[in-house]
Amino acid sequence: MEIIELDPADGDLVSGAFDVMRATHAADHPENPAPHRASFVAGLSYPPPDEDEAHFVAVADGQVVAVLGIGLPNRANLHFGWAWINVHPDHRRQGIGSALVDHFIAYARERGRTELTLDTHLTWEDGVERSKAGQLFAEKHGFKLALQWINRRCAVDALDADTEQALLEKAQAAAGDDYEIISWIGRTPEELVETMARIDSTILAEVPLGELELEPETIDAELKNARSDRNEAMGLKLVQTVARYRGTGEVVANTCVFIHDDGEFPDAYQGITIVDKDHRGHRLGLLLKIVNLRLVRENFPHIRAIWTDNADVNAPMIDINVTLGYEIVDAGGEFQRKFQD
The missing domain is CATH 3.40.630.30 (Gcn5-related N-acetyltransferase (GNAT))
Structure with a gap:
């Protein structure tokens, strides 16, 4: 497996990344809004003006199997960094997510960040039951719950x-x-x-x-x-x-x-x-x-x-x-x- 920084001009990798996002959505939280392709693609070329963003893909046997998105504020909160990780459902439990967490930590720490976050879906009251895999994954890597929010439609x-x-x-x-x-x-x-x-x-x-x-x-x-x-x-x-x-x-x-x-x-x-x-x-x-x-x-x-x-x-x-x-x-x-x- 190889971790590659995503170039917005690389159409094949960008398409592969979006396919992973779409498959993750369908498997993990299909009741929520689906990822929007045009917005995702344009966002790669137009990062937020107050954040330095980077995206990486994990490639195995020529196929994108996971995506990592990183955001680092560049005006205030220069100690902070956040990330999200999507691993294709067919390629989980192979250490790919762990490799991307390690990549995120190294990337952010090299840039002086001391407070890092990962987010995941959770179950709330009588809402849709979500897998605890994301929470257990975060905790396995030393991340502790800092903020919880309720998602409503x-x-x-x-x-x-x-x-x-x-x-x-x-x-x-x-x-x-x-x-x-x-x-x-x-x-x-x-x-x-x-x-x-x-x-x-x-x-x-x-x-x-x-x-x-x-x-x-x-x-x-x-x-x-x-x-x-x-x-x-x-x-x-x-x-x-x-x-x-x-x-x-x-x-x-x-x-x-x-x-x-x-x-x-x-x-x-x-x-x-x-x-x-x-x-x-x-x-x-x-x-x-x-x-x-x-x-x-x-x-x-x-x-x-x-x-x-x-x-x-x-x-x-x-x-x-x-x-x-x-x-x-x-x-x-x-x-x-x-x-x-």
Whole structure:
């Protein structure tokens, strides 16, 4: 077996990598959204502007049998690194996954990273039962559970029209006239880039991180626009709704949904929903998510479901999602291993 860094220009290896991802999805978590080929391929050529990404494939007898994806933040959290590993179901229990974990650790440690994570699917309550193989594999290699999240799915028409309208009106009444609700599809309007960068900078300070030691990243207009460039290159459309406080003109609450620019793909992904701590208690999170859901339905009628995950301790956002009709599918865990400097 040989471990090779994946070159986006090598069509055969890229196709082989995607075939492994598709086979892994079908075997391990077929109820979840399938990997999207065009987005994966484009993402190889357009890595995140705030992360250094690398992908490797394990090749045996001329065939790609496993894939390793690595991400290393390059602006903040320079101690941190994450990875995911897919081993084709027909090639498991042959030491391939272990070889890729060792490759990840060596790669990250050579670049000064001391806190590394692997993620895997888990079972949660009455959701779909998942194999414990991923968890046992991570623990075997010295990784311990640091953060657990719940994965939920919501049909875009989960609520009947009257119930949804009643929830919207209650949220609007709670918000009052102090906030302007603004929505768009695609890039952030230029006049909102600065204020959106400000609220994006608060995300890591506000979301539950479990045992992960991550500091907030300062987002500026340049990075905000670079992220938009990457989304466009990958064929991802953002459906976004925000609340702007009339007293200051600043955006103080935000939600977004990511959609593949592909009329055949029925799933969308809920991004971070965040409300500035000084503006909580006005049902802004619920208000924005309902407005945004309607925008998705009106503009992307092929979308049948929206997927989201929340830390298992994030009770306020879980309550909103349950109210909107999100149902548990499974869970996931971020398994962490720390090294000395």
